[in-house]
Amino acid sequence: MEGYKAPQRDAMFVTHELLNYQEHYQKLGFDEASEDLVSAIFSEAAKFSENSLAPINMSGDEEGCKWVDGEVTTPAGFKEAYQQYVEGGWPSMSHPEEFGGQALPYSLSSIIAEWFSGANHSWAMYPGLSQGCMETIKAHGTETLQNQYLPKLISGEWTGTMCLTEAHCGSDLGMLKCRAEPQDDGSYSLTGTKIFISAGEHDMSENIVHIVLARLPGAPEGTKGISLFVVPKFNVSDEGEKLDRNGVACGSIEHKMGIKASATCVINFDGAKGFLIGQPNRGLNCMFTFMNTARIGTGLEGLAASEASFQGALRYAKDRIQFRSLTGRKNQDGPADPIIVHPDVRRMLLTQKAFAEGNRALAAYCMQLVDVTLYGDDAQEKKLADTKLAFLTPIVKAFLTETAQESTSYGMQVYGGHGFIKEWGMEQLARDTRICTMYEGTTGIQAIDLLGRKVMGSNGELLNVFVQEVREYCESLRGKAQFSAWTNALTSHLDEWQQLTMDIGKAAASNPDEIGAASVDYLMYSGYVTVAYFWLKMAVKAQEQLDAGSTETEFYKSKILTTGFYFDRLLTRTRSLVxxxxxxxxxxxSMPESMFAIE
Amino acid sequence: MEGYKAPQRDAMFVTHELLNYQEHYQKLGFDEASEDLVSAIFSEAAKFSENSLAPINMSGDEEGCKWVDGEVTTPAGFKEAYQQYVEGGWPSMSHPEEFGGQALPYSLSSIIAEWFSGANHSWAMYPGLSQGCMETIKAHGTETLQNQYLPKLISGEWTGTMCLTEAHCGSDLGMLKCRAEPQDDGSYSLTGTKIFISAGEHDMSENIVHIVLARLPGAPEGTKGISLFVVPKFNVSDEGEKLDRNGVACGSIEHKMGIKASATCVINFDGAKGFLIGQPNRGLNCMFTFMNTARIGTGLEGLAASEASFQGALRYAKDRIQFRSLTGRKNQDGPADPIIVHPDVRRMLLTQKAFAEGNRALAAYCMQLVDVTLYGDDAQEKKLADTKLAFLTPIVKAFLTETAQESTSYGMQVYGGHGFIKEWGMEQLARDTRICTMYEGTTGIQAIDLLGRKVMGSNGELLNVFVQEVREYCESLRGKAQFSAWTNALTSHLDEWQQLTMDIGKAAASNPDEIGAASVDYLMYSGYVTVAYFWLKMAVKAQEQLDAGSTETEFYKSKILTTGFYFDRLLTRTRSLVxxxxxxxxxxxSMPESMFAIE
Structure with missing residues (x-):
């Protein structure tokens, strides 16, 4: 595959034209985050993605990580790229100045996180996991812990992990067994084995800081007996300097379908010294505080793969000649036409384009809501943002990753048999992004979170708040004939969405399995409708820019045409879901378990 | 993944209970092919699949094929399994006695071809390609060529390939460049490079017989100037003995996403000696004669992956405990319930089951039609079978392989993060079967074949003939209240199918791109409706067996319950397709090519 291109123009469109980030940043007190600064940061991030990360993506997949006697070596160039990342100041972008951060908004680092992942999903896992670790210490660690750990995590000298999963429990963390025994010095001694620990061991940073879920002695069973600890690979002095090795070891790494350059580790804690974060037995609650951003982050990985696969497929579709167009030859001088002339190839490309750009708008909107929850000073606005975010997070996580499966599959399909061959890079995108619907809560878990916990748990309130926003937007377009077909389609989906929710709620009152039975279809339905809202908004904005005399006519017209495609061919998928x-x-x-069996 | 189990019972159900193969075989003169013999062959084929092929599936993927100086080595055990296959007499099953075959029906060897592929897709590629080669020589080779090549191909001592694709043309064979110069001795000298040649070079057989598409000097451009040749790796004496090496060499093998133990070769013909098969410039027509069986064969590979993935997911879903059922705990003594209690896990498993079993019935029906075209003596029946087969073949090829993508993806998803790890084998199934929607004609090519060439090309006649069969069947169920909801749903789909076809035909009259724009959705629609017909038939047959007092109540009841699932949750996907x-x-x-571009 030819080089990955960071979608700078589109990111600028969704943030600064569609969502008015400039005003948003000013309102939150980020006065330095001007459009010019954002644009300059985008440009540097694009260079880093395109020139440093993309070139080691395929070689990283080929080489993979190596485990020898507990040490993990990342593929050639990974360490150097990480060093560049640290020197460029990227890890510290959205962190507080008191710990050496640059105090720029969360949304800014998240927009470009898509590009790092799009250029090299495996590589982006290492800094990605670090963010989760930092957020947790920032939100719940004592001042001492913050001073010990945050400066070097934020500078990027150290990296971090999240240690949740054990062999017998992934989704159902209530069953976890890792133990933490209190010691006389106020620390805890942790013993147990964690699996699937991304970036759990590697050669890119001096120290690795693990955030670990474990049980205190006598803790209640289930999720209410889980506490959270920070456990470093190397112990740390009060001044935040690296000391001797702690009882933490990497037992092995997994052999996986994709993201092979990301070390997925078995981590053994053998009387390792750790420190409690937050209250005893309240570990899962601490986790929830950064769950939204972690899940949006996974959604971004899906978006990144959709974008990268679209780029690859589009290049090939313009280049590869095969057959003539049925409406007359387009490539007069060649022996055949480029395959982009064929309607079914366009159907695949437009699906990819519609998912990449529509999902990017939804993601950027969610990041804006995160900003408000983090930095806002109006309690009511913060509460509203939090409400909307709670509702949209499972949609972003699951819809952006599920549609990435389809997008990356189409990316291969456009190439025909060549899509199956490694050298084009299209199959790697499909393999790498396959994990995204499984980790950080499977699609099934997101769907239960959305329909059970969020929508039914709020008696429909979380849905209604978002629907209200969309309804008001549709109202504001009344009388604009150009958009009326789309506005009507969207409005009738809003009615249907609320009716469906009531129907399911009613059925679930007598049979709780009705929630699970509808959940994934409900989530996908919600995703299609939500992204339709953003496509409508994009079309309206694009028309405004055209009316204002913009010379970027192709860019804006393509938004309007893609909106038409989306409403005709993707939003209509709701018919089957309903x-x-x-x-x-x-x-x-109704089928007994034994009947599933084949002989 | 635990061992693969050949679906013997289900194969017996579809062939002998549902489709009455016993009578079918008798009518075609296969008197020896009694139910007992079939059952005995099934049992041996199951043993070979389960005990010889399945155990080298994962190791084959791990090891892959090795290319050194033009020689290809297959992974450990592949050669030995092939030897066992030859000794077991499997290659010769459905071939004429005059060349050493066993003269058993095509359908019998095809039913078990699913199992070979289900146990080990890569391995099954080698004998699979050989069949294509043999069919071509049987149908179009001179008597001399048949006597030279068929005995050792049929015995399995030699294997064969099909050499169609070149670097610049896959779907559009009209552009191929490989040249064939006539020689004084009546042979041809072939020069050119073919790519993507499965089983093109390997260490499993003494000789490899290539069927090659090439152009004669002065041949017309495009598809009407292509001729067909047989070109052996080692030249062959008139008596069919291997002689000296021919000018055929394997230049390299591809590095692929999956089927890594199947050698996908670049084959260089450098003045290689070949012999014409069929008439000059009529090579593509010769290919069409066995295209139906080759495409059904690819459909079977998809089916095989769906079945194998279902088996793996089902085992895990019964074994893995995580969370409690929302309707009360099911596993009283354990700390959680097996995940098969959760509605969304069941949705995925039932989708896999419905595709595996429903698609198997459709495939078995098509094989029955192939039998009639090959062995029937009633011209009208043969013509009818040929008509139905022409219509159903692109559906089988594309629908069985597209649904395999979903099935194998669900197989991973049921495992959560573990699905991404190689040791469970679920990700290999997804990788291996990914090629099936691309090779042997992509889904897009099948869709154009179905809607353009077959349906529109016959003015709807090919559709109407099949619809008539389904309609009559629905009529025959009139008054059977148990089935009326399904019968009504199916009947209204038949009406809609015909109406849709007319609508598209009308639109295409003024704009030929309307065919391509609707084609893949039309194909998938056709697949869902066709398989609904077979699920209805299976439910009716299952109820008959229950009424007749069968003690296999679980087996038959599961058919009826799965029919309900299929009509409720899979057939309804037609709503969005419409x-x-x-x-x-x-x-x-309407979008200009340049507008697809991102910056």
Missing amino acids: SAMHSGSDNLM | SAMHSGSDNLM
């Missing part, structure tokens, strides 16, 4: 949801849970639950 | 088709081609074609 049928499936209406069919209820009996068709899933 | 919306997409109705939206027409403008939303695909």
